[in-house]
Amino acid sequence: MARAGGITNAVNVGIAVQADWENREFISHISLNVRRLFDFLLQFEATTKSKLATLNEKLDVLERRLEVLEVQVNSASENPSLFI
């Protein structure tokens, strides 16, 4: 019958569909795991960035403190006469 089309070779189609389901299971599995890998990388990047930023902040503070100390030491060592 023309109207509803109708699958002409139902058995073969059925077998192919079945094989397709199985193949696609494999594909889904792989693609999902790739996505998980990717997710991990993203998250890893993000957290690493945060950790680096924290480190950077600490270094910044240290650097500024050092600068001040340097200035203080310089001011002292430039006037050695005051310490005699």
Place this chain on the structure above:
Amino acid sequence: MAIPVEEAIAALSTFSLEDEQPDVQGLSVSLSCERYATNSPIEYGDVSAYRLSLTEDTKAINQLNTLIQEGKEMASVLYTYRSCVKALPQLPDSMKHSQADLYLETYQVLDLEMSRLREIQRWQASAASKLAADMQRFSRPERLINGPTITHYWSMLRLLDVLVQLDHLKNAKASIPNDFSWYKRTFTQVSAQWQETDSMREELDDLQIFLSTRWAILLNLHAEMFRVNTVEDILHVLIVFCVESLELDFALLYPERHALLRVLPVLVVLATSSEKDSESLYKRVKINRLINIFKNDPVIPAFPDLHLSPASILKELSMYFPNFSSQTRLLTLPAPHEIPPREMQEYQRNYLVINHIGAIRAEHDEFAIRFASAMNQIVILKSTEGADGEWSRDVKGNMYDVVVDGFQLLSKWTGKVWEQCAWKFARPCKDLTHIDTNKSTASYFDYEKVVRWNYSFDERRAMLELISYIKGIGSMMQRCDALVADALWETIHVEVQDFVQDKLDVMLRSTFRKKKDLSRILSDMRTLSADWMANTSKAEPELHSMYQESGEAKTNTFYPRPVAPTAAQVHCLQFLICELVSGGNLRKPGGLFGNSGTGIPIDDLKQLETFFYKLSFFLHILDYTATIGTLTDLGFLWFREFYLESSRVIQFPIECSLPWMLVDHVIESRDAGLIESILMPFDIYNDSAQHALVALKQRFLYDEIEAEVDLCFDLLVLKLSEIIFSYYKSCAACELLDKAFIAASDDSEKYSVQPIRFNEILKLRRVKLLGRTIDLRSLITQRMNKLFRENIDFLFDHFENQDLCAVMELQQLLEVLKLTHKLLMRNLELDSFSLMLNEMQENLSLVSFSSRLVTQIWTEMQNDFLPNFILCNTTQRFVRSPKGANHTTQKASLPNSKAYYYCGNQDLNLAYQNLAELYHEFFGIPHMFAIVQLIGSRSLPLIIRALLDHISNKITTIAPRISGLQEALPKAIGLLPFDGGVAGCHRSIHEQLTWGMKTELKTEALHNLKEIGSAIYFMGLLDIVLRESDTTQFIQTAPWLGFITGSDGQAKQVHGAEGSPIVHLLRTATATIVSNPTCPNPSSFLTMSKQAEAAELLYKTNLKTGSVLEYALAFTSAALDKHYSKWSANPKTGFIDITTSKDFYRIFSGLQFEYLEETVINQSKNHDILGDSVAWAGCTIMYLLGQQLHFELFDFSYQFLNVAEVEGATLMQHGAAKSSVFSQGYENLLEAMRKARRLNNHVFSMLRARCPLEDKVACAIKQSGAPIPRIKFVNTVSAFETLPQKGA
């Protein structure tokens, strides 16, 4: 190779990926490919494999989809079109000869743009003919080919939508015809020399007609469609499909819903404008249903800043489609601006987010909880080995339901935002007068009227909240994409299998047993999607153990597989269901699932319908990331191409930009609930930048967005740090206010600060902005460091503009600032406060003992305090003399003093100001405390030294004055005669004090004496304060140093051989540690014990501090040494010479007498200028010169008092009658003298206590009996002798 994928992935989770960053931003990364499951990534190439004879249909779908893609690109070209003519240069008169060159250049530039328009014209013509052909082919009643499928319907509708949008854009863009006419003019100029221009001219005319005709595209489409009179059927079907989908509103996400709403009026117009019976449509769809739909949504969003209105479209089109103009019921629908006010309210209620926000909030909260719990269950399920099959299916099914709900919520919310925007664009703010009366309404941009002033305060708040919800839920769902994906696939798989294997099986066996043709369709459905092997293969080892279940093989259980159906499968299933219920008949009356004629029972029909709509939603779920991306895309809030064009500006200021308005709202309102959403509006920028690049493909738009974001972000950081700073400052100020005072005040709430949570904002180390990662925290830290420095600087400036009394205020404000710093340090890594203070005081150097503050204090003392302040001995305060010169540099009031430089907010500022005002008028002990605290022991010596020098200078200065006065006195002054009585005394004193001509010398001497006195008294105050702080320190350190109170009340140190308690304690601790073999590195303990010894030494020496006052007196005494010979006549006889007039006490006595006399005559004159300091200076000098006794014996006033006493006593004996006569005229003078005597006695007694001289004087008598005139007393071991004397 040996490690299985699953295990390897699982191993990744052992990495610690924790991070403090809170989630206050939307999605930052979304990876997506261009094609999603919703429109088959392989262009339905796999449909043919199912052998359903759908080849024609698939081909048509792909063709339409390609057209849709192209059409969208055309639309973005039109939407982003900006007038070129505006940018064309005008030639100056001097260059008129090269006009032709300009024409050519212009032509070439415009030709490029016009070629794009030409392309659009060509494209729409081909698209219209293709669509029409497609419709005709698939609407033949004889059904030679299968189709159209549902997917096909959608493609047709979408293409139609694109065409309508394109038409609408073409109508709305005024710059296009403008540019075109310019183009045509240049063409005529340029083409004069060309040959063969006829075809070009023709083409140009065509284009002109196309561009200048409204609705040209639709008219063209109409013509193409009705070339053959068979498309009504398919139009009707499409209308029915639209109406049903809209009415059901289940599987529609907002973009689809809006598309249907846009297309529907056009479809109706097309369907009713045919030659045939135009009423046939209403046989299939009741007109009321249409009217209801149009009425429900009078405004539909089309483009970011352009809306459509069905009523207006219908009205406008009726002019172009004559047949349609008879549809009066549709034409009487009111356009948005015609809606009567009462209905208006109704619509307003519906369109404005603010009226729904309560419900949305509840939905959000409930959903967030449900989603989190569903997630937790999934996680538990994954970590459970061999979970029960049913439970696992429940959990996954639950997750699926939650995700569906989430998508629907997101779709609803984002749709609401779109609709509100469209509504706002349709209803511009009319009443602008309240905003700024200086500006006339005309001077506002239209865009300002529809956006900037069109959102009220609460509306902005609601909008922001809604945006946060959308972005929050979006990122929450996106984050667990990979985690839930297999659960979702599995559930979909289950749903499909359950339907095709179970439900269809039942149907096949019952309802359709007799109907061969229909049951064929059912079995086709089973064939193309059933996964039979899932039942049997569960024991196979290669399948994943996670899904293993111990289920016995029930007939109806099947093994779930985490694989979803493909787009083609869904497509075919939908097609078959349609075939089943419609019987393949396009003309079937009623709707798709209207039960008529097919003979399918209602129950089955219901099941089919549910499954049908579920199928269309599956695809959205499969496109998880892409769907979330679309549903949370709020980029449209930024775009304003239409308004830019109509306002004739290049870009609007950022105040008109909705995202910035929202950020600004958070900053201005300081709403504690919104602070954490402050970054959400920046996601709008992210979205719009993405849209500009990916969808519109326009670099210039991206550049504009980028520029705006740069500006906004800078402003944000600036304003955010300011509000954070002022918030913490008010917290600090509030904490430092006296609690008892607050409790007693009537409006104590005024002084409490509403808590705001900034700490989450302060943790943001990576903010994603246009693909960049920004460390917001470090930016804020930087700004804070700067703000603190600016604030300190400001406070010093403020102090420098006031007199010395303001030191209390300075101290208070610095205290507040210090506490602010402490509070902020809990969340931020700032520079240390003392460091910043030193920096701003220019006191960083190790060898500098001066500082900005010290310099200022000393300058202030020298220039203002010492000359202009007078001492009041009773209150121990200095006050500004009312007669004294005013502070010269006073009150150059500081510009732009912001509230947060003081205490954060107005109320607290006022409170602190009132508090500071109490200390503004005098200088006393509290001020001295403030000075000591601010300057610290490091710089205090500088002030002391400066003061001492000042004293010695002043003494040098008065020396000549004194000698001048000495010269004017008679050589000898005797005792006052008693016989003359009071009046006689008075006369005789006047005779002796012959200073009539020397008033100037006198005042100068007095003034200098006053300054000396003030300085000495200042030292006295300083001494009191230092004593107090020393005592406090002593009490704190005494137990550690082993001091106890001895029997005589003096402290004495008691400790044995082991040293003081602190040394002993640390030493024994170290010894214990060292002897313990388990301690690997005792060196730090050894250091600690050494440090304890050092500390003991340091603190012990600190205990023996001398007295500042005593030191100052000793110094003064040394300074007086130079003048000793002049001011203290050495008696030749060795005995007291009572008649000498050269001694200092004589001078002072004279000065004091005259001074008292003047005071009596003019109450305010002298005392207001000099105060009690003169007595302090005079007495101190006399005392140090050893003339105290002389003074007490021979002072004029004292003698005068004695006389008056004797006289008074005599008079008393003679009766009181004359007493009134006696006291007349002298009462006040006597009183003043008594007062002076009391004061002098006080000073002398103080001096005797602090600087004892008597016993030394007593023993300073030679054995011969002659007194030694002057001895050096040694009560202070005279550090001053080692000091280099100034000018010595």
